Amino acid sequence: MKTNIVLYLLNCFLLIGFSCKNEMKVSNEILLEQKVEALLKQMTLDEKIGQMSQIRHFEENADAHILEKFIGSVIHTQGPTPGNSAKEWQKRFIELQKKALATRLGIPLLFGVDAVHGQNTFEGATIFPHNIGLGATNNEELVYEIAKITALESQATGFNWVFSPCVAIPYNEKWGRVYEAFSESTAITEKLTKASIKGHQGNLADATTVMATAKHFVGDGATDYGVEGGETTLSDAEIQRYLLSPYKIAVQEKVAAVMASFNSINGISMHNHKALITDTLKIGMKFDGIVVSDWKAYSRFNGIEVVNAGVDVLMTVDGDLNDFQEGLKKAVQEKIVSTERIDDAVRRILRQKFRLGLFENPFPDTTLISKIGIKKHREIAKKAVRESLVLLKNDNQVLPISKEIKKIVVVGEHANNTGLQSGGWTVNWQGSTENYKGATTILEGIKKQAKGTVLYDKTATENHFDADLAIIVVGEIPYAEFFGDIGHESNQMQLTLTEQHQQYIKTYTEKGVKTLVILISGRPLVVTNEINKSNAFVAAWLPGSEGDGIAEVLFGDYNFKGKLPHSWPNDVTDYKQKYGPNFWDKTLKPLYEFGFGKTY
Ligand code: BGC
Numbered sequence: 054m055k056t057n058i059v060l061y062l063l064n065c066f067l068l069i070g071f072s073c074k075n076e077m078k079v080s081n082e083i084l085l086e087q088k089v090e091a092l093l094k095q096m097t098l099d100e101k102i103g104q105m106s107q108i109r110h111f112e113e114n115a116d117a118h119i120l121e122k123f124i125g126s127v128i129h130t131q132g133p134t135p136g137n138s139a140k141e142w143q144k145r146f147i148e149l150q151k152k153a154l155a156t157r158l159g160i161p162l163l164f165g166v167d168a169v170h171g172q173n174t175f176e177g178a179t180i181f182p183h184n185i186g187l188g189a190t191n192n193e194e195l196v197y198e199i200a201k202i203t204a205l206e207s208q209a210t211g212f213n214w215v216f217s218p219c220v221a222i223p224y225n226e227k228w229g230r231v232y233e234a235f236s237e238s239t240a241i242t243e244k245l246t247k248a249s250i251k252g253h254q255g256n257l258a259d260a261t262t263v264m265a266t267a268k269h270f271v272g273d274g275a276t277d278y279g280v281e282g283g284e285t286t287l288s289d290a291e292i293q294r295y296l297l298s299p300y301k302i303a304v305q306e307k308v309a310a311v312m313a314s315f316n317s318i319n320g321i322s323m324h325n326h327k328a329l330i331t332d333t334l335k336i337g338m339k340f341d342g343i344v345v346s347d348w349k350a351y352s353r354f355n356g357i358e359v360v361n362a363g364v365d366v367l368m369t370v371d372g373d374l375n376d377f378q379e380g381l382k383k384a385v386q387e388k389i390v391s392t393e394r395i396d397d398a399v400r401r402i403l404r405q406k407f408r409l410g411l412f413e414n415p416f417p418d419t420t421l422i423s424k425i426g427i428k429k430h431r432e433i434a435k436k437a438v439r440e441s442l443v444l445l446k447n448d449n450q451v452l453p454i455s456k457e458i459k460k461i462v463v464v465g466e467h468a469n470n471t472g473l474q475s476g477g478w479t480v481n482w483q484g485s486t487e488n489y490k491g492a493t494t495i496l497e498g499i500k501k502q503a504k505g506t507v508l509y510d511k512t513a514t515e516n517h518f519d520a521d522l523a524i525i526v527v528g529e530i531p532y533a534e535f536f537g538d539i540g541h542e543s544n545q546m547q548l549t550l551t552e553q554h555q556q557y558i559k560t561y562t563e564k565g566v567k568t569l570v571i572l573i574s575g576r577p578l579v580v581t582n583e584i585n586k587s588n589a590f591v592a593a594w595l596p597g598s599e600g601d602g603i604a605e606v607l608f609g610d611y612n613f614k615g616k617l618p619h620s621w622p623n624d625v626t627d628y629k630q631k632y633g634p635n636f637w638d639k640t641l642k643p644l645y646e647f648g649f650g651k652t653y
Contacts, residue, residue, distance in 0.1 A: 089403045093396060095158060098385060099123060101399045102378050104160065105360075106369045107345070110135055110145060119152040119162065122378060125402055126163035126214070126366060129174060131482035139175065139210050139422045146211035150415050161406060161415035163264070165214035165345075169233060169478045170597055171199075171434070172206040172425075176480050177490040179206060179430040179598060183476055184219060184245075185575060186441035186594035188236035188618030189650075193248035195437055200252025202430045205261040209421035213409055214264040216312060216345075218249040220299035221269065223576075226619070227279030227628060229537020229546065232476060232575030232595055234274055236618035238647065239298055246299045250306040257309070258410035260418040267303035269314030269347060271296050271329060281535050282315030292318065292329075301338055309405050310343040313350065313364055324354035324362060331363035343401045351377040357384040365398035426491045431599055438602030443592040443615040444651040451569055451589040453609025453653060454522060459505040461524060462517040462566075464557050467573045468526035469496040469509060476575050476595035477533030484531025491598060495526055495571065498601030502608040513557040516564075523561040524607075525587075527554035528573030537575065548579045548625050555583065562586045571603065577621045581644055592617070609653065616650040 096104075103123025108115055111133045118124055127149060129135065135145035146164050153162045172178040181187070181199050190196075200218075207215050219233040222242055235245045246267065253265035275296060276283035287296070300311065311334060314323040323329065324346060334340050345366040350359050351373045357380055359367065369377045384390040406412065424430070444452070454461075467473045471492035472485030480489050488494070500507050508517050513525075527550055539546045549555075562568050569589040572580060577592070584590045592615075593603060605611055620643040622628065627641050 085404065085407050088407055089400055092158065092160070092403055093399055096399065098382060098395070100158060101395050102381050104399050104402045105366055105381070105395075106374060106378060107165070107366055108374060109370055110149060112370075116149065116152050118374065119149055120156060122374070123156055123160075124153070124162065125160070126165055128165045128368060128370070129212070130167045134174070135211070139425055140419075142175070143211045143417045143419060143422070147416050154415060160403070161411045163214045163406065163409075163411070164212045165216055166207055166210075166212040167217070167478060168203050168207045168212070168215040169217045169219065171203050172210055172212075173479050175206070175210045175425070177426050178210070179426050179434050180475055180479060180492065181434045181597050182437050182441045183232040183575065183595040183597070184235045185232040185618055186596060186615075187245060187437065188234075188238075188241055189443055189592075189594060189615035190437060190440040191241055191244075191616060191618070192440055193244050195433070195440065196245045196248040197252040198433050199437060200249045200265075201255070201261075202433060204253045204255070204263040205421060206425050206430070207263050208261055208417055209425050211417045212263060213411065213417075214266070214310070215253060216266045216268060217253070218246060218265065218267065219269070220246045220267045220303060221274030222296060222299070223274035223619075225274070225276070225279030225628070226548070226576040226622065227539040228274055228276065229281055229532055229539070230274065230534055231619075233478075237620070238618065239295060241618060242299045243302045247302050247306055250303055250308050254307070254309065257408050260414065261421065264309030264405060264409060266310040266312050266345065267300055267308050268312035269316075270300060270311050270323065270334065270344075271314060272316050272318050272323065273314040276316050278540065279538060280540075281538050283317075284320070285316050285318045287318070297333070300334065304334075304338045304340045308342060309408070310345050311340060312345050313347055315347050322354045324350050324364060325358045327362040335363055341401065341404065343405055349373050351380070356380050357390055360384075360390055360394060360398070365401050434597060435599040435602035435605075438596045438599045439606050439611050440614045441594055441596065442603065442606050442613055443617055443649075444589075444613040445592055445621070445645060445649070446584055446587070446590040447651055448588045451522070451567055452607060454503070454607050456502060456504050456608055458503060458521050460508070460517075460520045461499065461503055461505065461522050462508045462510050462520040462561075463496050463499055463524045463526070464510045464513050464561065465526040465554070466511055467495070467528050468524070469494045469511070471598065471600060472531060473528075474573055474595065474600050475597050476529075476531050477537065479531065479597070483533045483536055486530065489598075493599060493601035495600045495603050498604030499524065499607070501601060502604045502610075512553075513560040518561070518564040518566055520566055523566045523568045524571065525557050525561060525568060526571045526573060527557060529575060529578070532575070548622075548628060550578065550580060550583060558583050558586055569607070577617075577619050579622050579625050579627075581623055584644070613650060613652045616648050617645055618647070620647040621645040621649070
């Protein structure tokens with residue numbers, strides 16, 4: 054009886070507490086909307102169009118444009134960095150922010166960055182495995198932690214908005230951005246999308262959190278033949294069924310932004326797709342954040358049609374700014390674009406700026422600088438590296454390697470080069486083939502673990518055939534959008550290993566040396582022969598800055614945990630128009646099924 058009364062009282066207390074909290078949230082939102090409306094009312098058309106424009110920090114006259122053209126946001130991606138140290142980056146952005154605050158209405162700027170696996174544009178930041186590796190971990194707590202650190206290190210370098218996560222569901226491994234997405238599985242993509250947005254955004258208003266962006270809406274990973282920005286020929290029902298659900302999750306998580314995609318759907322460019330952007334995303338899903346365009350959308354996708362489709366912020370880069378601002382102003386005056394549409398865009402921008410707390414705290418926190426690339430962050434990255442490794446083959450218990458092993462030869466450029474192990478969007482847009490600050494190589498990790506001799510044979514020409522084990526690290530060279538598409542005329546991407554890398558494996562296996570192959574790649578490759586030839590085979594994806602984490606698993610300090618986030622092809626002929634779970638040709642049998650991964 055007594056416990057019943059206590060329980061009853063506790064229940065009432067909780068209920069009251071809960072409804073109080075809810076009411077507070079509601080009234081905060083009402084208050085916020087009032088602030089948005091009050092500010093919007095004071096704005097001229099030029100000021101509104103300014104908020105919809107995004108420029109680069111290094112463009113000629115960037116400072117003057119902020120003052121005179123009322124720019125709403127600044128982007129950093131490839132190109133000159135804002136300085137040589139985080140302090141200088143912050144300083145540059147503080148300088149620009151002061152310009153924005155000096156305008157008539159003093160609306161602060163958003164600063165956006167392509168931080169897609171850590172704050173990867175800043176050398177010295179913690180670089181995590183690319184999303185495909187996180188898909189292999191299928192660990193939402195880890196993805197949450199990683200997103201939190203990425204947000205913090207982004208803020209530390211002056212940003213309050215990241216263009217991540219990519220929530221694509223890749224259906225074709227020929228696409229050069231497969232690695233930016235978590236998995237071909239909708240369920241894994243949904244789960245990790247949720248964790249990533251939670252981690253990035255937190256309560257949004259903290260000095261360590263940022264706005265996240267779910268991208269690229271929609272169909273980016275499902276284009277025919279895996280062509281970036283190509284044509285996606287899916288029916289409405291298929292789009293609904295396979296591609297929209299990560300966006301629904303993102304919207305439920307209150308994602309601040311969604312980026313429109315370069316591809317078309319059934320002949321309509323996504324940047325002009327009012328039915329999907331306005332009707333489905335904004336109205337249907339009740340998305341109240343910002344729809345941001347992709348690169349240079351105004352000149353690429355029929356000018357003001359982009360705005361009419363429902364895009365709110367345009368990346369007006371590489372000479373697009375004046376054309377956009379003048380074109381849109383004229384279109385509004387001629388009633389080709391309605392003032393309601395402009396107001397909808399600006400409301401969304403202001404709403405996010407208020408939610409970020411930007412009006413009260415427009416400047417980055419200088420005390421965060423000392424947290425960039427710290428050990429605590431790198432430990433999380435290393436954990437992600439360990440958990441992302443997928444063991445595909447382990448004959449005769451080659452693994453775990455005994456620490457007492459007498460002689461190991463490590464082969465391949467990828468074994469000792471942090472740029473190569475990290476893939477695209479690392480320091481540079483298309484990645485780097487050089488070592489970068491703060492990162493460790495795979496070879497360094499092996500040297501830390503092995504007590505015996507470790508030799509390095511970069512190009513398999515030194516004939517260390519008396520070694521007890523050859524660890525051969527091979528894979529793709531870094532690439533990002535467009536350049537990573539297989540079949541793209543400007544690159545040498547292929548579905549198989551290069552002749553040279555195949556030769557590394559042949560050289561040692563033909564001499565009877567026990568061989569472990571580590572594959573560094575942004576997607577499954579056709580490596581059936583190489584798997585057959587070697588004794589053990591590990592898919593390591595693109596591990597990022599903590600290459601030494603790999604050896605901790607190879608030498609048995611940790612077990613393998615990773616499971617394939619994509620089914621693994623058997624033969625190059627497996628690559629038809631579509632490749633993936635929903636378009637799977639049932640007569641094809643993958644070499645390894647989705648979800649495969651051995652353990653010790
Ligand atoms: C990419 C986006 C990226 C944007 C800004 C585009 O080319 O498709 O993913 O966020 O550039 O750099």
